[in-house]
Amino acid sequence: MREKLETDISSDIRAMAAVSEQIGLFFATQHDLRPNDFRALVHIMVADVEGRPLTAGELARLLGTSAAAMTYLVERMIESGHIRRESDAADRRKVILRYAEHGMEVARGFFGPLGVRTRGALADFPDADLETAHRVFGALIESMRLHNDDLGGN
DSSP, X not given: OHHHHHHHHHHHHHHHHHHHHHHHHHHHHHTTOXXXXXXXXXXXXXXXXXXXXXXXXXXXXXXXXXXXXXXXXXXHHHHTTSEEEEEOSSOTTOEEEEEOHHHHHHHHHHHHHHHHHHHHHHTTSOHHHHHHHHHHHHHHHHHHHHHHHHTTOO
């Protein structure tokens, strides 16, 4: 039983990743973004939510791009109003990337309905179940990050 549950969860994660990628590509197309632009936005958001905002160099490493390509991507994304540069509060010499207000408005407009659907999908689950799911996702994310590190990933 345990092995089947673990296999089912792994399958669920792959399915969620696949549909998430489809939604992301639709968003990118609708807003004239390149796939790497969208990936950059996701990395910037995840890092910011986790309290570890990214520099352009760190983002280049995550995307597997050169410094020159990253400079071009960042400049393009700043010009389009999706992101902005900001001095790091802890180290003023360091420049971090953040969502710009326009980028947040665009993201809210597109992903807001998904948030409504997600809240509806979770409405019947008790808080204890959601807390358990959050712990499970945290453990899975950590195991995937460790595996990525072992593979020499970004």
